[in-house]
Amino acid sequence: MAPLSPGECAIATSSSPPKAGTVPAVELTGITKRFPGVVANHDIHLVVHRGTVHALCGENGAGKSTLMKILYGMQKPDEGTISVDGQQVTFGSPGDAIDRGIGMVHQHFMLADNLTVLENVVLGSEKLHGIGARARAKIVELSERYGLGVRPDALVEDLGVADRQRVEILKVLYRGATTLILDEPTAVLVPQEVDALFDNLRELKAEGLSVIFISHKLGEVLSVADEITVIRRGTTVGTVVPAETTTKQLAELMVGSELPTPETAESTVTDRPVIEVDQLRLLGEGGRALLDDISFTIHAGEVLGLAGVEGNGQTELIDALIGLKHADSGTLRLAGESMADWQTRKRREHGIGYIPEDRHRHGLLLEAPLWENRILGHVTEKPNSKGFWLDLKAAQADTRRIVEEYDVRTPGIDVDAASLSGGNQQKLIVGREMSHAPRFLIAAHPTRGVDVGAQAQIWDQIREARREGLAVLLISADLDELIGLSDTLRVIYRGKLVADADPATITPEELGSAMTGAASGHLEAPEAPGGTEEPADPGTAEAPADHTDESAAPEDEAR
Numbered sequence: 001m002a003p004l005s006p007g008e009c010a011i012a013t014s015s016s017p018p019k020a021g022t023v024p025a026v027e028l029t030g031i032t033k034r035f036p037g038v039v040a041n042h043d044i045h046l047v048v049h050r051g052t053v054h055a056l057c058g059e060n061g062a063g064k065s066t067l068m069k070i071l072y073g074m075q076k077p078d079e080g081t082i083s084v085d086g087q088q089v090t091f092g093s094p095g096d097a098i099d100r101g102i103g104m105v106h107q108h109f110m111l112a113d114n115l116t117v118l119e120n121v122v123l124g125s126e127k128l129h130g131i132g133a134r135a136r137a138k139i140v141e142l143s144e145r146y147g148l149g150v151r152p153d154a155l156v157e158d159l160g161v162a163d164r165q166r167v168e169i170l171k172v173l174y175r176g177a178t179t180l181i182l183d184e185p186t187a188v189l190v191p192q193e194v195d196a197l198f199d200n201l202r203e204l205k206a207e208g209l210s211v212i213f214i215s216h217k218l219g220e221v222l223s224v225a226d227e228i229t230v231i232r233r234g235t236t237v238g239t240v241v242p243a244e245t246t247t248k249q250l251a252e253l254m255v256g257s258e259l260p261t262p263e264t265a266e267s268t269v270t271d272r273p274v275i276e277v278d279q280l281r282l283l284g285e286g287g288r289a290l291l292d293d294i295s296f297t298i299h300a301g302e303v304l305g306l307a308g309v310e311g312n313g314q315t316e317l318i319d320a321l322i323g324l325k326h327a328d329s330g331t332l333r334l335a336g337e338s339m340a341d342w343q344t345r346k347r348r349e350h351g352i353g354y355i356p357e358d359r360h361r362h363g364l365l366l367e368a369p370l371w372e373n374r375i376l377g378h379v380t381e382k383p384n385s386k387g388f389w390l391d392l393k394a395a396q397a398d399t400r401r402i403v404e405e406y407d408v409r410t411p412g413i414d415v416d417a418a419s420l421s422g423g424n425q426q427k428l429i430v431g432r433e434m435s436h437a438p439r440f441l442i443a444a445h446p447t448r449g450v451d452v453g454a455q456a457q458i459w460d461q462i463r464e465a466r467r468e469g470l471a472v473l474l475i476s477a478d479l480d481e482l483i484g485l486s487d488t489l490r491v492i493y494r495g496k497l498v499a500d501a502d503p504a505t506i507t508p509e510e511l512g513s514a515m516t517g518a519a520s521g522h523l524e525a526p527e528a529p530g531g532t533e534e535p536a537d538p539g540t541a542e543a544p545a546d547h548t549d550e551s552a553a554p555e556d557e558a559r
């Protein structure tokens with residue numbers, strides 16, 4: 001455990017809980033949990049009051065998820081006690097936790113894609129309200145009471161992330177949860193969706209429910225939480241109230257030092273097209289266009305940011321670029337060569353890097369060791385292969401290098417990817433993809449789930465590669481990230497590119513409105529020459545902004 005500085009102690013002890021004196025909804029005392037080679041939790045203390053949102057912050061691998069898994073009965077603590085509503089409890093399984101009103105919405109949703117919302121909600125809880133009309137009525141009632149907008153008959157595979165999340169929330173409410181654990185619920189939401197979620201949380205609070213909210217987005221934490229507990233290297237370093245702290249203080253409390261400051265960089269956009277997409281069209285079931293007339297060019301040294309509410313064609317565009325789906329019409333060219341007949345492997349071998357939207361589904365083999373995950377997607381490339389053979393020693397050595405360079409917190413490279421914390425899994429994927437010196441990188445939510453320090457590091461890595469000529473398609477729900485890193489911004493809405501924007505002048509709020517279809521054409525750059533199909537003039541592109549403190553919207557200050 002890192003020692004506290006006097007300043008940190010002052011922050012940590014200056015505030016009193018808002019509802020001291022009442023019986024807490026949840027109290028964790030002296031929780032310790034060890035894994036081979038790692039002490040994930042050490043003497044943790046946490047008090048969550050009824051009718052409050054309690055945020056849990058800490059850098060990647062600090063021990064937040066482990067603590068919540070203990071509270072949810074998924075793991076047993078080695079030491080310490082859990083009390084719910086003043087009564088000490090022991091949980092042998094999530095079922096025990098649910099019985100005591102603890103519900104969890106995981107970072108990675110656990111819904112069955114091929115079932116309807118109703119089937120998913122009812123699954124495993126058939127005894128509560130049956131599987132028919134009563135269940136449906138209960139779902140509709142909960143949906144209306146908390147403004148969740150859940151449609152019982154929708155097929156889960158047709159739902160976007162925000163809708164799936166609402167189903168997960170409804171599912172735990174259906175089971176009678178009075179304390180909800182939300183693990184990074186805003187990571188993939190756009191500002192409007194975040195506002196909607198926070199409205200839902202306020203409704204829950206108003207009815208006396210409690211929410212434990214894990215987040216790396218410190219600005220959001222300050223806006224929604226009643227109290228914030230910070231965990232560092234496995235132990236609680238303090239609990240603060242938002243009125244008495246800032247994002248900067250919070251970040252310092254988390255990492256125990258000043259945050260690294262990523263340097264701003266000059267524009268590096270060249271006139272060499274790396275990826276050219278022309279009139280791409282992809283049809284879904286029933287002939288509905290999922291992508292319609294998509295055209296753009298990304299040059300060497302350019303980051304093109306694609307803004308859009310989840311589910312507006314981003315996934316299909318990524319799939320078309322990486323070769324998981326084939327377009328119905330239109331062309332895709334990489335460095336001048338048509339990719340029409342290229343399978344995914346060939347695309348990768350020709351320098352397409354891919355940081356997937358969903359790291360568990362498309363980025364990792366969770367049950368395989370880190371070094372096997374380092375090979376994943378790059379089987380035929382160096383250093384993983386030598387001629388026809390896999391070069392395991394070289395792959396393992398390179399995994400060690402990635403772990404070191406990307407600060408992947410792990411006891412070693414032989415542990416399964418599943419045992420890494422979410423943020424550390426992400427760092428491993430970013431390290432793997434950047435190691436192959438891609439010329440075109442598809443970066444979908446590249447810093448999703450990583451802490452503020454690691455986020456700055458990943459931004460630096462993307463910027464450095466961009467300086468060396470990397471072309472990047474950046475898709476991110478973090479609009480500060482999107483605006484700050486991009487040279488060019490396009491807005492995707494219902495499968496079409498509807499607007500472009502100048503990252504030098506647009507604000508996250510304006511971009512957020514454009515994403516809901518409220519704008520078309522040029523945003524904030526009416527004097528810019530050319531139509532919406534061409535990227536901004538490289539010569540006028542402004543350097544990306546410095547992001548050290550998310551909530552302070554640094555690019556706004558800089559401009």
Ligand SMILES: Nc1ncnc2c1ncn2[C@@H]1O[C@H](COP(=O)(O)OP(=O)(O)OP(=O)(O)O)[C@@H](O)[C@H]1O
Pocket residue numbers: 035036038039040058059060061062063064065066067409410418419420421422423424449451
């Ligand atoms: N099942 C497991 N086996 C081995 N080690 C584990 C396991 N689960 C967690 N750990 C380790 O415990 C530590 C704490 O991980 P945890 O997932 O709780 O962190 P976190 O604070 O939630 O991180 P993040 O913000 O990245 O999600 C990490 O070092 C992680 O690698």
